Amino acid sequence: MITSFNIVTSLRVYLTEKYGIPTVIKQHGWKVPASKPFFTVKDYSNLYNRYGKDNEIVQGIVPIELGIHADTLRDLSKLHSDVLTEVLYGVIPLLDSEGKRVGEFSFKGIEADSEVINDVESVEYETARNRRYIEAHTHITYIKQYI
Numbered sequence: 001m002i003t004s005f006n007i008v009t010s011l012r013v014y015l016t017e018k019y020g021i022p023t024v025i026k027q028h029g030w031k032v033p034a035s036k037p038f039f040t041v042k043d044y045s046n047l048y049n050r051y052g053k054d055n056e057i058v059q060g061i062v063p064i065e066l067g068i069h070a071d072t073l074r075d076l077s078k079l080h081s082d083v084l085t086e087v088l089y090g091v092i093p094l095l096d097s098e099g100k101r102v103g104e105f106s107f108k109g110i111e112a113d114s115e116v117i118n119d120v121e122s123v124e125y126e127t128a129r130n131r132r133y134i135e136a137h138t139h140i141t142y143i144k145q146y147i
Helices: 003-018 073-089 122-126
Strands: 024-025 038-043 047-051 057-069 092-095 101-107 109-114 132-144
Touching: 003 024, 003 038, 003 057, 003 073, 003 092, 003 132, 057 073, 073 109, 073 132
Parallel strands: 024 038
Antiparallel strands: 038 057, 047 057, 057 132, 092 101, 109 132
C-alpha cells in the first residue's frame, strides 16, 4: 500500500538526484545539514474521504511542506524557481517502501509559498537566513479489493 511516507521519500530521492543537494525528511530527531543549500520535506496529517455505496473508494489528501534553505538570496531565488516549477508542473517518480519505482505523482495544488521569519522552533534559528517554504498537496486513492 502506498502511504504519505512513500510520497515524502520519493520526493526526497527525486530532489537529491535531480539537484545534487541534500534533502532531509523533517521528523522527530532530524538534524540540520552542516552546509547549505539543502531541502527539507515534511508531511502533515492526512485527510481521508470515503466514496461509494460501501465506502470502497478512499481518497487521501497528502499535504507536503518543501523547505528551501540557501546561503545567498541568489541561490535561494534560483532553487525556489526550480522547485516551484517542479511542484506546479512536474511529474515525480513514485517509489515503494523498497525503493522500486511503482508509478508517478504530481502535486494537485499549492496552499502557500512563503518566507518564515522568527519561528519558535530552535532549528529555525540555525537556518534563519534565506529560507522559503512551499506547502502543496497530492492525492492517494485506495480501492477496496474484494476477495
